[in-house]
Amino acid sequence: MFVNSFSKYAGLKASLMTAALALTSVHSPITLAANEVLKIGFVGVTSGPAASWGISNQRSMEAGAAIINDNGGVKIGSVTYDLEIVSFDDQKDPKRAIAGMEKMAQENIHYVVGPNVDDGAAAVRPVAEQNDIIYFPYAFPKSLYQKPASNAVLGMVANYQSGPAIYKFLKDNNGVNTVAFIAANESDPLTQRESGVAAAEALGLKVVSKTVTYQVDTTDFSPVIIPIVKLQPDLLVLSGVAPANAPQIIRSARELGFKGLISTETGQDAQVLQEGAGSLANGFISVGGASTPTIRTKNMEAFIARYTEMFGEYNDESNTKVYALEYIVETLKANPAAINNVDEFKKTMDTFSAPNQYLKGDQVLRYVGMSSFGQRRQLSIPLVVNVYNEGKFETLFIAEVD
C-alpha cells in the first residue's frame, strides 16, 4: 500500500480492488478458468474504525484462494473447482450483516466466513439457518454455537477459553495476584470483560478494577488509564481491545508509570504495536495463530508472501484468519456431498481430521467445542500466546481447546 511501497504495482492493484469494495460494498473477483467455480462468502466489517478485523479476514481468504487457484484449483470429489471469494462489507452494522447474508443466499453460497462481532453474528443466524448456510463468526456468544443452533462455527479461540489459560500461566510463572480490566464501551469488549473477570476470580486472582471503560474514538487515554495506574495491579487486561486502541493504551499506561504486565485475548499486529508504542509495548501478551517463525511452516511463509504480494503488507491478525477457508475446503474434500448440503457438512464435522499445513509438528485441523458448547462448532485453532518484543512476536506458550 501507499504506506509501505509507494510505487508497487501490486499495491496499486490491491488498492483498486479495495476501492471497488469500498464504493460498491459487494464485489466478485472475476475468475477465468476451465474449472468450475466454488463461491465462498465473507460478511464482515471492512470499513470504519474496526476495518482491520474484516479486511484481514477477507484478504486471508483471497490470498488463500489465489494460492489454490494458481495450483490448478481444488479437487472435491471428481470435480476440480476454482475458488471465488464473494465479500460484503457489513460496516459493523447488524442490519447490513443480515443484508450481506441474504446476498450470499441469493448467490446460492452455503459457506460464509464472518461476521466479526457479536451482534452481527447473532443477527444473521435466522438468515443462515433458513438458507442452509454454515457461517464462521469471529464472535463469542455461546448461544450461537450451542444447541439448538447448529449453523455457526466459531472461527477462533474465544476469550473465555484463552483468558483462563493466560491468567493461569501468568499466575504460575510470573506471580500475578492482582488484575485490572479495561474495555471499550461496546458490546463485544464489555462481554469479554465480564467473562475475563469471572475467569480471573475463579483462579483466585484479586480483581482490583473492572469498571474502567473508554470510547473507541478516545484521543488521549491518560484520563482513562490513570485510575488503574494508581492501583498498580500485577496484570492489566485489555478486554477485546481493537488493534487500533491497543498501542495507545499501552503507551499511556507505561508513560504514566504502570509497571505490571499487560495482556489481551485478541489478535494484534506487531507493526501496529511497533509504530504506536515502540519499545513501551515490549512484554505485551496477546493471542495469535501460526504467528512466529519458530512454529510456522513453509506453507505459512508462502501464504504470508502471497498476501504481501497481493496487498502490499501483511497483517498479523491473519495468522488466525488463515484457517477458516482452509477448514471449509478440507471439510468439503473430506465429504464432497457437503458442497451443496450443509447437513452433510455437519455430519463430517464430528469426525473430520486433516493435517495442519501452517504449523510445524503434528497439529491437525479438527472441529472442537465439546467442552464449551456441547457440540463441535469451533475450529481448532492452536491457542498460541505471544509476547511482543522489539517489533516482533515471540511464542510464550501453546495450548489447545477441546
Add this chain to the structure above:
Amino acid sequence: MSSENIVMEQVLVNGLYLGMQYALIALGLTLIFALMNVLNFAHGQLYVVGGFITYIIYGKLGLPFFVAIVASGVTLGLVGAVIEKFLFRPVIRKSVREESTMLLAAAIAFFLDAIILLLFGEKQRGVPKILDGVMNLDFVVIMPYDRILIAALAGSAVVTFILFMQYSKPGRAMRALAQDRIAAQLMGVNVDRYSMIGFALGAMLAGVAGGLLVSIVGVNSGIGGPVSIKAFMMVMIGGAGVISGAIAGGFILGMLESIGLTVLVAYGDLTYLVIFVSLMIFLSIRPQGLMGKPWG
C-alpha cells in the same frame, strides 16, 4: 477508585490538554460554518488526511516533525480550496436549500473515507515519539513531555489563528463575511475569494490538528467519522460559527471528559452518557450554544 484518591490537579491538567487539542479540531469546523453556513461532515476525514501526511513525512521518510506539520497544513489548505471552489461553490450558487451542502459534505466524507482506506490501508499507524520523558510532579501531576509540547503547539496554532482573524486583512474580511454576507459583499469584499480562503484555512486547521495528534494517538482510516461527531459536539456547546465558542466548547468537553472519567469510573462508562444528557438539556435551554446568537 475512591474519591479520596482523586488528584484534582491531574484531572485539571488532563482536561486542559484535551481541551487544547479539541479546540484546535473544532476551530476549522466552526470557521467554515461561520463563513459559508456549511456543516462540513468531512472535517474528521480532513483531520485523518493530515495525520497520514505527517505519518508519511515524519514517520516513514524521516523528515523533521515540523516539516511534516507544515506539509499537512499546506496540503489540506490546498485540498480545502479545491473542495470549496469546485464542489461547494457551484452547489451554493445553484441551490438555495441548505441540505444540498449537507449532502455534499456527507458525500465528500464517504469519498474521503474510501480514498484514505485505499491509500493508507486499514491498520492503525503511529510515528516515533517526538520527545521522550515524563514530567512527574511528585506523582500529583504526571504528563509526558511530548503531550506538553503538542498542547503548546496546538495552543500556538489557536493563538496564531485568532491573531490572523483579528488583525490581518483576510481575517477582517472573513469576519465581515461571517457577520453579514450581503453587507460584506456590498462593502467590496470578494465573497468567492474569501470563502475559498476560509474553507482552505478550516481544512488547514484540521490537517494541522491531525498532524500534531498523530504523534500522540496515531491515526487510522476509520476515525474520521467519530472525530467529526466530537467536533460537532464542541461547536454545539460553544455556539455554531463563533470562534471563541469553538475554543470554549473544546475546553468544556475536554474538562468534562477528564472529570467524568475520574469521578464516575466506579460506575462504569457513564461519562459520555452524562455528557450527552447534559448536552441535550443544555441545548433545549440554549439551542444557540454558549456564545452563539439565537438568530444564527
